[in-house]
Amino acid sequence: MSITVPLAAPPSREPTTVAHPIRKPKKNWRGWLFVWPFAVVFLFAFMAPLLYAVWLSLFQNRLVGGNSFVGLDNYVTAFQDPAFWDGFGRVFLFLLVEVPVMLLLALAAALAIDSARLYATGLFRVVVFLPYAVPAVVAVLMWGFLYSDNFGLTASINDWLGSDVLQPFAPSWVTVSIGNIVTWEYVGYNMVIFYSALKTIPTELYEAAELDGANSWQVIRAIKLPAARGAIVIATIFSIIGSFQLFNEPNVLKPLANNVITSHFTPNMYAYNLSFAGQQYNYSATVAIIMGVITAAIAYVVQIRGTRQEDR
Amino acid sequence: MAINRRIHPAARRGISVTRPRKSVAMTLLAALFLVYALVPIAWLVINSTKTQPDLFSTFGFSFGHSFALWDNVVATFTYDDGIFVRWLGNTLLYVGLGAGGATLLATLAGYGLAKFRFPGRSAYFAVVLGAVAVPGTALAVPTFLLFSQLGMTNTPWAIIVPSLISPFGLYLIWVYTVDSVPTELLEAARLDGAGELRTFFTISIRLLAPGIVTVALFAIVATWNNYFLPLIMLSDPDWYPLTVGLNQWSEQAAGVGAEPIFNLVVTGSLITIVPIVAIFLFLQRFWQSGLSAGSVKQ
Numbered sequence: 001m002s003i004t005v006p007l008a009a010p011p012s013r014e015p016t017t018v019a020h021p022i023r024k025p026k027k028n029w030r031g032w033l034f035v036w037p038f039a040v041v042f043l044f045a046f047m048a049p050l051l052y053a054v055w056l057s058l059f060q061n062r063l064v065g066g067n068s069f070v071g072l073d074n075y076v077t078a079f080q081d082p083a084f085w086d087g088f089g090r091v092f093l094f095l096l097v098e099v100p101v102m103l104l105l106a107l108a109a110a111l112a113i114d115s116a117r118l119y120a121t122g123l124f125r126v127v128v129f130l131p132y133a134v135p136a137v138v139a140v141l142m143w144g145f146l147y148s149d150n151f152g153l154t155a156s157i158n159d160w161l162g163s164d165v166l167q168p169f170a171p172s173w174v175t176v177s178i179g180n181i182v183t184w185e186y187v188g189y190n191m192v193i194f195y196s197a198l199k200t201i202p203t204e205l206y207e208a209a210e211l212d213g214a215n216s217w218q219v220i221r222a223i224k225l226p227a228a229r230g231a232i233v234i235a236t237i238f239s240i241i242g243s244f245q246l247f248n249e250p251n252v253l254k255p256l257a258n259n260v261i262t263s264h265f266t267p268n269m270y271a272y273n274l275s276f277a278g279q280q281y282n283y284s285a286t287v288a289i290i291m292g293v294i295t296a297a298i299a300y301v302v303q304i305r306g307t308r309q310e311d312r
Numbered sequence: 313m314a315i316n317r318r319i320h321p322a323a324r325r326g327i328s329v330t331r332p333r334k335s336v337a338m339t340l341l342a343a344l345f346l347v348y349a350l351v352p353i354a355w356l357v358i359n360s361t362k363t364q365p366d367l368f369s370t371f372g373f374s375f376g377h378s379f380a381l382w383d384n385v386v387a388t389f390t391y392d393d394g395i396f397v398r399w400l401g402n403t404l405l406y407v408g409l410g411a412g413g414a415t416l417l418a419t420l421a422g423y424g425l426a427k428f429r430f431p432g433r434s435a436y437f438a439v440v441l442g443a444v445a446v447p448g449t450a451l452a453v454p455t456f457l458l459f460s461q462l463g464m465t466n467t468p469w470a471i472i473v474p475s476l477i478s479p480f481g482l483y484l485i486w487v488y489t490v491d492s493v494p495t496e497l498l499e500a501a502r503l504d505g506a507g508e509l510r511t512f513f514t515i516s517i518r519l520l521a522p523g524i525v526t527v528a529l530f531a532i533v534a535t536w537n538n539y540f541l542p543l544i545m546l547s548d549p550d551w552y553p554l555t556v557g558l559n560q561w562s563e564q565a566a567g568v569g570a571e572p573i574f575n576l577v578v579t580g581s582l583i584t585i586v587p588i589v590a591i592f593l594f595l596q597r598f599w600q601s602g603l604s605a606g607s608v609k610q
Contacts, residue, residue, distance in 0.1 A: 027431055028428075028430065029431065030428055030430065030508055031427075031428025031430030031433065032430055033424070033508055033509065034420045034421060034423055034512070035420065035421045035425060035436060037416075037417050037421070038417040038418065038421035038440075038482065039436065041477060042439075042440065042477055044473070045455065045473050045474045045476065045477055046477055047439075048458060049454040049455040049457075050446070050451060050454065052457065053450075053451070053453075053454035053457075109342070112342055115338070116332060117333070117334055117335040118335070118338055118339050118342050119334055119336075119339045123346075124342050124345070126593065127346050127349050128346065128349045130349060130353070130592070131349055132533070133533055133588045134353070134585050134588075134589075135536065135555050135584060136537060136539055137537075137539050138555070138558065138584055138585055141559075142356050142581065143352055144562075145355065145578070146351075146352060146355060146372070153351075156372065184348070184352070245450065247540055248539050248540060252562070255562070255563050255566045271453055272544065275456070275544075276544065281453075281457055288450040288454065289450070291450055292450040295446075295450070
C-alpha cells in the first residue's frame with residue numbers, strides 16, 4: 001500500500017534528459033553517500049511498520065487456538081462493522097464541508113494579501129499564520145475553554161442572548177465545533193502556501209493585463225487562479241489526508257463532551273481504542289490499512305484531476 | 313510611476329493592478345480574520361493572569377480581581393515536584409534530536425537526489441514521494457506494535473526515530489538544490505580534488521541555507537507539537553513531552569473529585585506556545601522566502 005501521489009516531480013536539469021544525450025554521465029554510487037542515512041531510517045521507521053501492519057491484518061488472536069492466519073477475514077469484518085462506518089461517515093462529511101470552507105477562506109485571504117490593497121499586510125499575514133504554530137492540544141484546550149459553560153465565550157454569548165442557542169458540545173454541533181478548531185489551526189498555513197504561489201507570478205503578466213484593460217476580477221480569474229492551481233491541488237491533498245486521520249482534536253475534546261464523542265468517533269480514534277483499550281491489535285491494524293488505502297486513493301484522484309486541468 | 317504617465321489616467325495617479333489604491337473596506341474584512349485568529353490566544357494570555365477562583369467567576373475577556381501571572385508561572389513550574397520542567401526538557405530533547413536529525417537527513421538525501429545519478433535513484437524517489445500520501449497516524453499503531461516487539465516503547469527513541477523522516481523536507485531541499493546549487497561549481501570543486509562530502513559541507517550547504525532553515529522550522533513545529541505518537545509510545549509521565557503532559561493535567565482538572573488545576577493548564581499552555589511562536593516570528597524572513605522557492609515548482 002505504498003502509494004504514489006507524486007507532488008510535481010522537480011525538474012531535472014542534468015544535461016542527460018534532452019539537450020546533450022551524448023554527454024550522459026555514467027551512473028556511479030557516489031550519490032548513495034548522501035542518500036543512505038535517510039533510506040536506512042525510512043526502511044526501519046516507515047516501510048517496516050507498514051509491512052508489519054499488513055502482516056498483522058492477516059491474523060487473528062483467538063482465546064482458543066491462539067494466533068492464527070485468517071486471510072482477509074479481518075477486512076470482511078471491518079466492511080460490515082457499523083462502528084467503523086459511523087466514524088468513516090463522520091470524517092467524510094467533515095471532509096466535504098470543512099475542507100472547502102477552510103480552503104476558500106485561505107484563498108480569499110491569500111488573494112487579499114496579494115492584491116496589495118490592505119493596510120498592514122505584513123501584520124495580517126503573520127497573525128493569521130500564527131495558529132499553525134500552536135500545538136493542536138493547546139488549540140483544543142483553548143477552544144474547549146471558550147466553548148465551555150463555566151468560563152467560556154459561549155456562556156457569555158448565551159447569557160447576552162438570553163437563550164441557549166450555542167451548544168458546542170451537543171451531538172449535532174460537536175463536529176462543527178471541531179471543524180472550527182481545525183479551520184482556526186490551518187487556514188493561515190494554507191493561506192501562506194497559496195500566497196507563496198501567487199508571489200511567483202511575473203510582474204510583466206500584470207502589466208500586460210493592465211494594458212489590455214483587465215480589471216481586478218479578470219486578473220484573478222485569468223492569471224492568479226491558474227497560477228495557484230498547483231498549490232491548490234497540494235493543499236487539497238494535504239487537507240484530505242488531515243481530515244481522514246482526524247484524531248487529536250476529538251480526542252482532546254473528549255473529556256469535555258464525553259457522551260457525545262464516542263470511542264469510534266473517527267476511524268483513527270477507533271483504531272487507537274481497538275489497540276489500547278481493546279487489545280485487538282490485528283483488527284486495529286486492519287482499520288488503519290483500510291483508511292490508508294482509501295485516503296491515498298482519494299488523494300490520487302484529486303492529483304490526477306488537478307493535473308489534467310492544468311494541461312488543458 | 314513616472315514611466316506610466318502617458319498611458320492611462322489611473323496610472324497617472326500611481327494606481328495600477330500591481331500598485332493599487334488601499335481599500336478600507338477590504339482591510340476591515342481582513343480585520344475580522346485577524347480577530348478570529350487572535351481571540352483564543354488573547355483569551356489564553358488574559359486568563360493566565362487569573363487565580364483559579366477568578367477563572368470561574370470573571371468574564372473571559374476581562375482581567376480578574378488580582379494579577380496572578382507570576383504566581384501561576386511559579387506554580388506551573390513547581391507543581392508535582394517540577395514535572396513541567398521535566399516535560400519541557402523532554403520536548404527540547406525530542407525537538408533537538410528529532411527535528412535536527414530530520415533536517416540533516418532530508419538535506420543530505422534531497423541534495424544527493426538532485427545532484428547525483430546513482431543506481432536505484434528513480435525507485436528511491438518514487439517510494440519516498442509515495443510515502444507522503446500514507447497518513448502518518450495510520451502508521452502510528454503498527455509502529456507502536458513493532459517498537460514494542462523491539463523493546464523500544466517508553467523510551468525517547470520511540471519518539472525520536474519516527475520524527476527523523478520528513479519526505480516533504482526532502483522534496484523541498486531537492487527543488488531548492490536544483491535552483492540554487494550550480495552543477496558547474498561542483499565540477500570545479502571535483503577538479504580541484506575536493507571530496508563530495510567536503511564540497512557539500514563547505515560550499516553547497518551555504519547556498520542551501522534558506523531552504524534548510526525552512527525545512528528545520530517545519531520539522532521543529534511538527535516535533536514540538538507532536539501529540540499522537542508520544543501518546544501511544546509513552547506510558548511513563550517522566551518521558552512525556554509538553555503536549556501529552558498538558559492534556560494529562562487537563563483530564564485531571566476535569567475529573568470528578570480531582571484537584572482542579574485549570575490555572576496550571578492555562579498557564580502551561582501559554583508557556584508551551586511562547587517559544588514556538590517566537591521562533592516563527594524571528595525566522596519569518598527565511599521561511600517565507602524558502603516556501604516561495606518551493607512553490608515555484610508546484
